Amino acid sequence: MSGKLWGGRFQKSAEQWVDEFGASIGFDQQLVTEDLEGSIAHVTMLGETGILDQDEVSTIKDGLEQLKVKAQNNELTFSVANEDIHLNLEKMLIDLVGPVGGKLHTGRSRNDQVATDMHLFLKKRVKEVVELIAKFQETIVDQAVANIDTLAPGYTHLQRAQPISFAHHLMTYFWMLERDKERFSESLKRIDISPLGAGALAGTTFPIDREMSAKLMGFSSVYQNSMDAVSDRDFIVEFLSNSSLLMAHLSRFAEEIILWSSEEFKFIELDDAFSTGSSIMPQKKNPDMAELIRGKAGRVYGNLMGLLTVLKGIPLAYNKDMQEDKEGMFDTLHTIVGALKIFEGMIRTMTVEKETLNKAVHQDFSNATELADYLATKGMPFREAHAVTGKLVFLCIQRGIYLLDLPLEDLQEASNLIEADVYDVLAPEAAVKRRHSLGGTGFDQVIIQIEKAKEKLSVTKQTI
Numbered sequence: 001m002s003g004k005l006w007g008g009r010f011q012k013s014a015e016q017w018v019d020e021f022g023a024s025i026g027f028d029q030q031l032v033t034e035d036l037e038g039s040i041a042h043v044t045m046l047g048e049t050g051i052l053d054q055d056e057v058s059t060i061k062d063g064l065e066q067l068k069v070k071a072q073n074n075e076l077t078f079s080v081a082n083e084d085i086h087l088n089l090e091k092m093l094i095d096l097v098g099p100v101g102g103k104l105h106t107g108r109s110r111n112d113q114v115a116t117d118m119h120l121f122l123k124k125r126v127k128e129v130v131e132l133i134a135k136f137q138e139t140i141v142d143q144a145v146a147n148i149d150t151l152a153p154g155y156t157h158l159q160r161a162q163p164i165s166f167a168h169h170l171m172t173y174f175w176m177l178e179r180d181k182e183r184f185s186e187s188l189k190r191i192d193i194s195p196l197g198a199g200a201l202a203g204t205t206f207p208i209d210r211e212m213s214a215k216l217m218g219f220s221s222v223y224q225n226s227m228d229a230v231s232d233r234d235f236i237v238e239f240l241s242n243s244s245l246l247m248a249h250l251s252r253f254a255e256e257i258i259l260w261s262s263e264e265f266k267f268i269e270l271d272d273a274f275s276t277g278s279s280i281m282p283q284k285k286n287p288d289m290a291e292l293i294r295g296k297a298g299r300v301y302g303n304l305m306g307l308l309t310v311l312k313g314i315p316l317a318y319n320k321d322m323q324e325d326k327e328g329m330f331d332t333l334h335t336i337v338g339a340l341k342i343f344e345g346m347i348r349t350m351t352v353e354k355e356t357l358n359k360a361v362h363q364d365f366s367n368a369t370e371l372a373d374y375l376a377t378k379g380m381p382f383r384e385a386h387a388v389t390g391k392l393v394f395l396c397i398q399r400g401i402y403l404l405d406l407p408l409e410d411l412q413e414a415s416n417l418i419e420a421d422v423y424d425v426l427a428p429e430a431a432v433k434r435r436h437s438l439g440g441t442g443f444d445q446v447i448i449q450i451e452k453a454k455e456k457l458s459v460t461k462q463t464i
């Protein structure tokens with residue numbers, strides 16, 4: 001009566017607007033390839049186990065293959081009346097091959113079907129994300145290699161702290177991304193599991209072979225509990241969580257790009273291709289892309305919070321609430337892929353203003369620690385050395401000069417441990433160079449760090 005594939009027990013149909021509210025086809029059509037892939041594996045297994053005969057299987061498979069081609073050519077027309085991607089495709093199959101198409105759903109439910117689609121979808125996409133992260137890391141390494149001896153002020157509290165190699169600063173983001181990449185890669189083992197064959201929740205009476213369909217789809221294992229299989233959305237939460245942390249990193253980097261490209265810093269210049277102008281102020285060149293990435297982090301966090309909240313109170317097993325797992329996931333994927341591509345291009349094409357950076361470290365007190373360390377090396381307790389240096393900094397501020405401009409007499413008046421060699425020690429290059437401690441900003445350490453980073457990248461290349 002209702003005209004739905006599941007309409008047998010219904011006496012009347014829902015109104016169009018009710019159907020629209022319940023439908024997911026508007027967004028789950030993005031699962032079209034995965035849904036067909038899952039169906040092909042399922043029907044193959046139904047044939048191999050003798051649940052369907054081979055004629056039926058080949059008719060159904062043939063129909064599914066035709067739908068696959070149509071999907072690739074964008075020739076499928078989906079309808080809200082058929083609710084979601086699963087029912088849309090099943091209806092199309094029946095229209096194409098006749099009532100035998102109705103046998104495809106033997107021993108299967110949309111509950112295990114949708115879970116299967118999501119696993120297949122994320123498995124493919126997470127690998128692509130890992131590749132994109134690796135590509136971005138390569139670009140960071142390239143910029144770092146070009147800037148090993150570019151001096152830059154290192155900050156804490158956004159106050160000049162100590163001079164560093166600009167490469168060292170850039171490489172920090174390499175390591176954040178390395179952890180992101182690791183997290184996405186590690187999550188694959190929880191994505192790479194087949195829920196197919198769990199049925200609605202309890203398994204099925206048909207003599208199916210879950211291992212076989214899993215293998216046909218390329219999954220490494222199967223869920224051991226049918227109820228877990230249809231109700232688990234942890235892998236999507238994990239994807240959103242990994243994406244959130246990735247966006248946190250990109251957002252921090254974006255913030256630095258925005259600062260660095262400002263008139264106040266002028267440490268870098270962004271390529272025109274990644275900047276925009278103002279509709280009223282002709283002089284403006286805005287770092288819009290970096291700002292957008294910073295802003296989009298909020299959306300991704302929102303998607304994570306959204307799904308966690310959806311899941312927190314739903315009883316086992318499948319509940320329609322779970323349909324809400326999709327939009328946030330698609331949106332997040334779209335966002336992180338875009339953000340990674342844009343960021344890579346932005347960093348690859350930016351100009352590092354080496355001279356401005358170099359000048360900056362010569363016009364600040366970021367070498368004050370050097371003086372304190374110098375005194376401490378000569379035997380003065382560090383606390384005392386700190387105080388002596390602080391007084392000299394104050395003296396400079398009063399005179400409007402920097403430590404390197406102080407005459408030796410003034411320095412010696414503060415402490416007779418100071419000798420003429422102090423000027424070499426206070427040079428920013430020397431300050432960077434001397435930081436040989438493992439992982440420090442010393443040029444030699446930065447070179448070692450970059451080598452290690454390259455090793456990591458070649459490991460990624462072997463694994464993806």
Ligand code: ARG
Pocket residue numbers: 024028084085110111114318320322323324
């Ligand atoms: N569109 C549904 C979803 O995305 C598919 C599963 C529907 N299952 C059901 N029994 N209503 O979750």
